[in-house]
Amino acid sequence: MSTLTIIDHPLVQRDVSILRDKNTPNHLFRNVLSRIAGMMAFEVTHNFALKKYSILTPLEKTSGFKLKENIVIIPILRAGLGMVEGFMNVLPEAKVGHVGLYRDEETLEPIDYYSKFPKTLSSSLVLLIDPMLATGGSAKTALTFLKNKGAKNIRFVCLVASPAGVKIVQKNHPDVDIFCAAVDRGLNNNGYILPGLGDAGDRVFGTE
Ligand code: PRP
Ligand code: URA
Numbered sequence: 066m067s068t069l070t071i072i073d074h075p076l077v078q079r080d081v082s083i084l085r086d087k088n089t090p091n092h093l094f095r096n097v098l099s100r101i102a103g104m105m106a107f108e109v110t111h112n113f114a115l116k117k118y119s120i121l122t123p124l125e126k127t128s129g130f131k132l133k134e135n136i137v138i139i140p141i142l143r144a145g146l147g148m149v150e151g152f153m154n155v156l157p158e159a160k161v162g163h164v165g166l167y168r169d170e171e172t173l174e175p176i177d178y179y180s181k182f183p184k185t186l187s188s189s190l191v192l193l194i195d196p197m198l199a200t201g202g203s204a205k206t207a208l209t210f211l212k213n214k215g216a217k218n219i220r221f222v223c224l225v226a227s228p229a230g231v232k233i234v235q236k237n238h239p240d241v242d243i244f245c246a247a248v249d250r251g252l253n254n255n256g257y258i259l260p261g262l263g264d265a266g267d268r269v270f271g272t273e
Pocket of ligand 2: 144197199256257258259261262263264265266
């Protein structure tokens with residue numbers, strides 16, 4: 066069974082609260098989403114393997130460390146884009162793929178419309194990112210998609226999750242560990258997370 070890690074660092078919790086506030090304007094929402102993604106990246110990467118290599122300081126030879134695995138960051142479009150920069154700031158060596166999915170407003174089923182992945186996908190540690198895990202349909206579909214393209218080692222990072230979404234991902238992808246900043250109460254009839262933060266994509270891009 067996959068693990069669920071709730072990142073309860075005080076700075077992360079402060080930032081989730083700013084994002085929840087409906088009076089937070091789009092530009093601040095974008096900035097804070099990017100900042101929180103960078104902080105979450107520390108927790109998500111805390112057990113990444115290192116490999117030693119030799120370096121010369123200005124004074125002598127010593128050994129240093131680099132990340133052992135190749136890293137691929139994959140945002141689920143659109144809202145996941147708002148977390149890419151935060152992750153790239155601390156993982157500049159990562160490559161970036163994209164999965165485009167939107168939820169049909171009637172059926173809530175995810176519809177895919179775009180994908181592009183680096184060639185190293187199958188040999189990399191993949192971080193799939195999306196601020197919202199609601200019904201779980203988008204994450205479940207994106208994970209299946211990535212596995213069909215060869216990804217073997219995947220972690221899913223979201224900001225706000227619903228209990229139902231966590232259950233769906235864990236049931237369908239028991240090999241994928243989940244990281245989030247909050248698990249909220251539930252979903253409304255339109256599949257929105259309660260209390261949640263509204264439509265993340267709309268708030269990132271100002272399309273409410
Ligand atoms: C949002 C969000 C997730 C999805 C979560 O995207 O960014 O991808 O909904 O919902 P689910 O768990 O019920 O599938 P949305 O479909 O609104 O597309 P957008 O990012 O383009 O606005
Ligand atoms: N997608 C969002 O952006 N927000 C929700 O609450 C649910 C799905």
